[in-house]
Amino acid sequence: VAPAPVRAALRGTIGELPVGTTLRQTVVVPTYNERDNVEALLERLAAALPADDTEIIFVDDSTDDTPAVIASLQETCPIPVTVLHREHATGGLGGAVVEGMRAARGEWIVVMDADLQHPPSVVPTLIAAGRRDGADLVVGSRYAGGGSSRAGLDGGYRRLVSGGSTLFTKVIFRNNLIQVSDPMSGLFAIRTSSLETEELRPLGYKILLELIVRNRPGRIVEVPYAFQPRHAGESKSSLSEGFRFLKHLAILRFGAKRARMLVFAMIGVSGLLPNQAALWFLHAVLGVHYVPAAIVANLVAVGWNFALTDTLLYRDRRQHRSFAGRFSRFFVLGNADLLLRVPLLALLVSGLHIGVLIANLLTLLISFVVRFLILDGLIYKA
Numbered sequence: 516v517a518p519a520p521v522r523a524a525l526r527g528t529i530g531e532l533p534v535g536t537t538l539r540q541t542v543v544v545p546t547y548n549e550r551d552n553v554e555a556l557l558e559r560l561a562a563a564l565p566a567d568d569t570e571i572i573f574v575d576d577s578t579d580d581t582p583a584v585i586a587s588l589q590e591t592c593p594i595p596v597t598v599l600h601r602e603h604a605t606g607g608l609g610g611a612v613v614e615g616m617r618a619a620r621g622e623w624i625v626v627m628d629a630d631l632q633h634p635p636s637v638v639p640t641l642i643a644a645g646r647r648d649g650a651d652l653v654v655g656s657r658y659a660g661g662g663s664s665r666a667g668l669d670g671g672y673r674r675l676v677s678g679g680s681t682l683f684t685k686v687i688f689r690n691n692l693i694q695v696s697d698p699m700s701g702l703f704a705i706r707t708s709s710l711e712t713e714e715l716r717p718l719g720y721k722i723l724l725e726l727i728v729r730n731r732p733g734r735i736v737e738v739p740y741a742f743q744p745r746h747a748g749e750s751k752s753s754l755s756e757g758f759r760f761l762k763h764l765a766i767l768r769f770g771a772k773r774a775r776m777l778v779f780a781m782i783g784v785s786g787l788l789p790n791q792a793a794l795w796f797l798h799a800v801l802g803v804h805y806v807p808a809a810i811v812a813n814l815v816a817v818g819w820n821f822a823l824t825d826t827l828l829y830r831d832r833r834q835h836r837s838f839a840g841r842f843s844r845f846f847v848l849g850n851a852d853l854l855l856r857v858p859l860l861a862l863l864v865s866g867l868h869i870g871v872l873i874a875n876l877l878t879l880l881i882s883f884v885v886r887f888l889i890l891d892g893l894i895y896k897a
């Protein structure tokens with residue numbers, strides 16, 4: 516992290532640029548610990564783009580001295596360079612890109628990585644293609660004819676993951692993505708006039724997907740490019756980034772609340788396992804009567820569900836209430852479930868003459884929806 520005076524000076528450079536000017540292009544580069552890449556990146560961008568019609572904005576979440584390294588390069592780089600260092604890295608890579616977009620003054624905004632996996636020499640080609648074809652969005656594609664990913668995607672494993680998740684994503688969003696061969700690309704150019712940053716809810720790496728789904732740019736074209744090996748350092752992607760991607764997909768596809776309900780349903784289904792196991796152990800192994808055994812099994816399942824719900828589903832909403840507060844409410848809700856289900860079951864079976872198994876399933880479904888609504892609207896109220 517750059518010391519405060521350096522950061523203030525960096526921010527100050529925005530003010531020095533003529534107010535209200537419109538440039539041809541703004542290059543937005545998200546950086547997370549890329550100190551050994553920024554010099555080569557700036558050199559190659561300067562060689563590829565006209566200095567008087569371009570600006571470069573780094574949006575930085577680094578824990579190393581990347582912002583200071585960039586600051587030391589500002590003098591020698593002919594293109595005006597700005598660094599926005601974020602204190603709170605909300606939204607990860609995508610959040611950083613959107614923040615850079617908000618500050619951009621170019622007619623086009625080009626987004627690219629700092630590690631030279633995206634060749635700077637392609638940037639003018641993206642803009643030229645967009646202008647020639649009257650496009651709103653130009654996607655740099657590893658998969659379009661002439662593009663390639665072999666060099667950058669080291670090993671068959673990463674190629675498999677990349678190809679598999681791209682196919683999966685395209686199936687889920689068929690209409691939106693029908694014409695895009697590489698919706699996961701981190702290299703693209705968007706016409707600023709067709710950008711609506713207010714609509715965006717960035718979450719992690721796939722900012723292009725976010726943009727296509729929520730902003731629905733009219734005309735999209737693709738430019739093939741060869742994905743390069745990383746220049747220095749290592750990828751910031753991780754397993755937790757993979758989970759964040761799945762969460763992002765679910766939210767984009769179903770909306771935030773229905774995505775949470777889906778995860779809640781999956782947790783609920785997973786709770787059947789400890790429930791049955793506990794019931795079997797108490798009843799079959801220890802010989803406990805089935806009613807108290809079922810009640811204890813229900814307690815076990817409630818504990819299981821709480822652990823998963825609290826850590827996976829509502830991790831970012833826990834600060835609103837203490838652990839004891841969350842646990843006790845969840846516990847009451849999970850067992851109050853029995854108070855709702857038992858009379859409901861009696862009503863369905865004796866009153867409406869529905870079969871016991873079907874009726875039981877219905878009570879589980881009804882209780883599931885009721886519990887989710889209470890959980891989502893009251894216990895973990897945002």
Ligand code: GDD
Pocket residue numbers: 544545546547548549574575576577604607608611627628629630632699700701702720721722749750751752
């Ligand atoms: N500001 C900020 N905050 N920048 C970040 C963060 C973050 O939390 N995480 C990563 N970055 C920056 C990195 O410093 C780098 O400049 C760029 O985002 C890409 O990160 P990498 O870690 O190099 O990503 P990758 O090579 O695994 O994947 C890239 O290429 C894929 C194929 O084009 C990304 O662009 C993917 O989104 C893309 O699918």
Ligand code: MN
Pocket residue numbers: 628630632745750
């Ligand atoms: Mn990379």
